[in-house]
Amino acid sequence: MAATAKRLVAEKAALPLATLKQQVAALPVTQDFPFEANLRQPGLHVIAEVKKASPSKGLIAPDFPYLQIAKDYAVAGVSGISVLTEPDYFQGQLAYLSTIAANVNVPVLRKDFTIDPYMIYQAKAAGASVILLIVAILTPHQLRDYLNLAHSLGLSAIVEAHDAAEVAAAQAAGARIIGVNNRNLKDFTVDFHNSLTLRQQIPAETLMIAESGIQTPADIAQLAAAKINGVLIGETLMRAPDKAAKLAELFSEVPAHDAN
Numbered sequence: 528m529a530a531t532a533k534r535l536v537a538e539k540a541a542l543p544l545a546t547l548k549q550q551v552a553a554l555p556v557t558q559d560f561p562f563e564a565n566l567r568q569p570g571l572h573v574i575a576e577v578k579k580a581s582p583s584k585g586l587i588a589p590d591f592p593y594l595q596i597a598k599d600y601a602v603a604g605v606s607g608i609s610v611l612t613e614p615d616y617f618q619g620q621l622a623y624l625s626t627i628a629a630n631v632n633v634p635v636l637r638k639d640f641t642i643d644p645y646m647i648y649q650a651k652a653a654g655a656s657v658i659l660l661i662v663a664i665l666t667p668h669q670l671r672d673y674l675n676l677a678h679s680l681g682l683s684a685i686v687e688a689h690d691a692a693e694v695a696a697a698q699a700a701g702a703r704i705i706g707v708n709n710r711n712l713k714d715f716t717v718d719f720h721n722s723l724t725l726r727q728q729i730p731a732e733t734l735m736i737a738e739s740g741i742q743t744p745a746d747i748a749q750l751a752a753a754k755i756n757g758v759l760i761g762e763t764l765m766r767a768p769d770k771a772a773k774l775a776e777l778f779s780e781v782p783a784h785d786a787n
């Protein structure tokens with residue numbers, strides 16, 4: 528977050544907020560929220576992540592043909608593509624997102640540590656359909672404001688929570704999509720049962736995504752049975768040479784009517 532705050536100072540100097548807002552004002556704003564429309568279809572949806580590296584795993588993909596990876600995900604039928612744009616710890620770039628959004632017809636999530644409205648306008652300008660808002664790093668006031676700003680720009684928001692109190696905060700802010708992160712961002716431990724437990728706290732009309740640490744067909748089968756709407760999968764897919772084959776394998780234990 529400190530690195531992000533520092534980078535924002537430079538980015539705002541290079542492209543002031545007022546100018547960025549003008550660019551965004553020239554873009555079409557629709558209220559059809561394609562990502563949410565996808566997730567509302569029955570069954571368990573996949574949001575596949577384009578991620579080169581991470582603080583917990585180091586370098587994941589030394590060879591990183593990000594556009595080809597996104598195209599492979601699209602051909603495999605995913606409902607969303609998550610693109611890491613954080614440069615210092617995940618080796619991401621906003622340019623990866625704009626290239627993918629311009630060339631692939633699947634809603635794209637800007638995966639970053641959103642700590643300033645400037646980043647929401649940047650996401651819109653880059654062609655994202657969804658942003659990430661992490662409960663643990665925002666005040667309740669910021670969470671509500673950023674969610675409203677995103678919606679007013681026609682962007683959906685995944686509000687990321689890790690425990691029951693954070694899920695309650697996401698709901699209080701008006702989240703339409705809650706992402707339950709199975710990875711504890713404080714110590715990097717992963718427990719995907721977190722998603723199964725917290726689904727019970729979230730009303731059926733609120734979309735829920737299970738995030739992180741999903742590796743096996745048994746994981747996917749349990750999440751599908753728990754009526755979770757989507758899974759966000761990064762490392763497992765990034766390490767698979769054949770993305771479509773890996774997704775077919777992961778969904779091999781899910782009854783056909785529960786899959787997507």
Ligand SMILES: O=P(O)(O)OC[C@@H](O)[C@@H](O)c1c[nH]c2ccccc12
Nearest residue numbers: 708738739740741759760761762763
């Ligand atoms: O690679 P995994 O374990 O499948 O995890 C993907 C995604 O959930 C993870 O990248 C993530 C979840 N929340 C985040 C917040 C910031 C950066 C990254 C993340």
